[in-house]
Structure formats: structure tokens, C-alpha cells
Amino acid sequence: MEESAEQRSRPHGRTRAAGTRVLVVLACAAITLAGVFLLRDVIAPLAVALVIVVICSPASTALARRGWPRSIGVAAIVVLAYSVLLSMGALVWIAGVQFTRLLRDLSPGGDLAHAAGQLDGWVSGALGPPGADASGAGASGAAVSGLLRLVAGASSAAVGIAVALFLVCAYVVVMAVDAGRYQRASIVFGAGRAETIARIARLNSDIRRYYVVNTVFGAIVATIDGLALWWLGVPAPLLWAVLAFVTNFIPNIGFVIGLIPPAILALAVGGWPLLLGVVAVYCLVNVVLQVFVQPKFVSDAVGLSLTLSFFAVVFWTVIIGPVGALLAVPLTLLARDLLLGGRDDDTVWLRWVSGDRGAIPSSHEIARGSPRENIRRAGRRIPWNQHGIRRRPS
Incomplete structure (x- = not known):
């Protein structure tokens, strides 16, 4: 009876330890961010x-x-x-x-x-x-x-x-x-630091893919916007095309920032018809590409959820200024790897919530294969008989 009571108390102890660890991490992060803000x-x-x-x-x-x-x-x-x-x-x-x-x-x-x-x-x-x-x-x-x-x-x-x-x-x-x-780190340290070196290499690769995706989409958006503004007769179309390219590196809300100046100028020059034309062009091009298409590619490239990438823009802009809006995704990836770089189930769960599709608990990994084969393999691990469910033989 004493052993069973002790066993029942262990999960609560682990829960309290995990909660204390989270509070300590948050306190350290707050102090670090305050220092970053000052510097x-x-x-x-x-x-x-x-x-x-x-x-x-x-x-x-x-x-x-x-x-x-x-x-x-x-x-x-x-x-x-x-x-x-x-x-x-x-x-x-x-x-x-x-x-x-x-x-x-x-x-x-x-x-x-x-x-x-x-x-x-x-x-x-x-x-x-x-x-x-x-x-x-x-x-x-x-x-x-x-x-x-x-x-x-x-x-x-x-x-x-x-x-x-x-x-x-x-x-x-x-x-x-x-x-x-x-x-030369992999040659000097060998297998002793292989996991850490692999994480750093993966982070660098994610950052490069993120900027490649944004550069390609930014060039497309800027070209279409500049040509459309020139055709509509909005003054300084090249200026607004450059602005559209730069704001493309700001996730989700960049197109709104790039739309406001040419829209106001269009209203002053051509009235409401020209304003509506500019807004229609930006909604057709920028909303479709930057809001619906590009985030899908960015999320697949770097493994960040859309909610987290949107919040990162506001957060890093407050911490380090306007440059933070352009570096929001890389800085978030770096912070996630520093804080959630472990392989325990709690850390893997938080990485998965943040959008990392490769975060799979080691005790529940499913072998790669067809979806039907993966479901069949996963089904073997579920204690069906405990719930009175009879599994059909494969």
C-alpha cells in the first residue's frame, strides 16, 4: 500500500517540478529580453x-x-x-x-x-x-x-x-x-556533438529557405504592384514597388503597410475611383499571394505556425525596433531552438504546437510509408481491448 501511494504521488511531483521549471525559464527569458531591449x-x-x-x-x-x-x-x-x-x-x-x-x-x-x-x-x-x-x-x-x-x-x-x-x-x-x-566542428567533435551540430545546421537551412521564399514572392508582388500602379496612373510607382518588396518580409501584415501610402496618394490624385482600383489590385495580388499562398510555403519551409509568425512580428518590433519586423521569423526560430531544443515529450509537444511538423515523440514515432500503412502501424500501439473495441486483423 505504501509503494502504491508513493507511485501515485510521483506524477504530481513531476508536474510541480515541470511547472517550476517553466516559471524559471520565463523569468530568465524576461530578464534576457529586458537586456536585449536596452541594447x-x-x-x-x-x-x-x-x-x-x-x-x-x-x-x-x-x-x-x-x-x-x-x-x-x-x-x-x-x-x-x-x-x-x-x-x-x-x-x-x-x-x-x-x-x-x-x-x-x-x-x-x-x-x-x-x-x-x-x-x-x-x-x-x-x-x-x-x-x-x-x-x-x-x-x-x-x-x-x-x-x-x-x-x-x-x-x-x-x-x-x-x-x-x-x-x-x-x-x-x-x-x-x-x-x-x-x-570543422563536426570533424573536431565527431559524434559527441552531432545532435547539436545537426540542430544548428537545420536552423541555418530554415533561415535560408525562409528568405528565399520571401525574396521570390516579394519580387513577384513588387513587379505586379508596380506595373499595376503605373497603368492606373498613381505617382511614383517604382517607390511603391520597392515598398511592396520590403514589406513582403513582414509576415501577414506587410501588405497592409505597403498599401496605405499609395492608397492615400491615389485618393488625393484620382479620388475614390482610383483609390478603389489600387485597393482592388493589392487585395487581388497581395492578399492572395501574401496571405493565402506565401504563408503556406513559409510555414512548410521553417515550421512555424501562422499565429506564432504573426505574433513574432509585433513582439520583435517592440524588442529591437523596426528591424525586428524583418527578422521576426529567424529570431523566433533561434529562440525556439534555444528554449525547446530538448527531446523530452514536453519539449517535443511545445515544438509541435509552435508549428514544427518534425517534432514527434520518440516513443510514438510512426515509420514512414503510405498513409494506410502508417495508420495500421499506429493502430497496433493502441490498447484496443481495454476499451472493448475489437480490432480487425490486418
């Missing part, structure tokens, strides 16, 4: 550089397999990483040129001065005192002055952006050197 200006460039190096690291691996020296592989990573940064800089430059032209057109005497006056009139009507008059050149000048104040405020962050880019470039070099050394 976000330093950690954000580090995260960007890490993602870029992970994306470019297969070049070094391919060269190492062909017998090239490790220094050549490191140089290949640096060259590819800087090429990615230059491509990003080119997109920013194109967007900046288009934005400057748009400001010039919105200035008094420009081609879109009437649109500026109409926009300022709407804002004054919504926020200004009753009876305020906001028409003509005065309204146009007020709208442009507001835009210029916005540009002046953004220029104060230019120094911070320059410092962040310098840190990214420096991080890329040192991480590329370390990446060349880490490729």
Missing part, C-alpha cells in the same frame, strides 16, 4: 549581420568541398554579404530618388500641388478647428512643410543608421571568419 541599438546590427552571413555561408561550404583554402571561403562569404548589402542600398537609393521627385511634385507649382492641398484639407478637416480654411497654395505649402519637417526629423537618425551599417559591415567580416572555423 537593441547594438544587437539589431548584430542580428542583421548574422542573418546575412547565414544566407551566404553555403558558398564557403561549396568551396571547402572542392578543396579550396578556408581563406577563399571566408572571402566568398564577405563578397556575397557585401553584395547583399549593396543591393539593399540600391533599393534604398531608388526609393529615395522616387521620394524626392514626389516631394518636388507636391511642392507649390509642382504637378501634384493640387493633391497636396487636398491632403492637407482632409487633415485640417479631420483635426483642425471648425471653419478652418485649408485651400489653395496655403494648403499646398502646409502639406509640403509637414513633409519637410518629417524629412528633417528623419535626417537626425541618419547618423544612427550610418553607425548601424558600419557595425553590420564589421560584424560580417568577423562572423565570416568564425563561420569558416565552425564548419
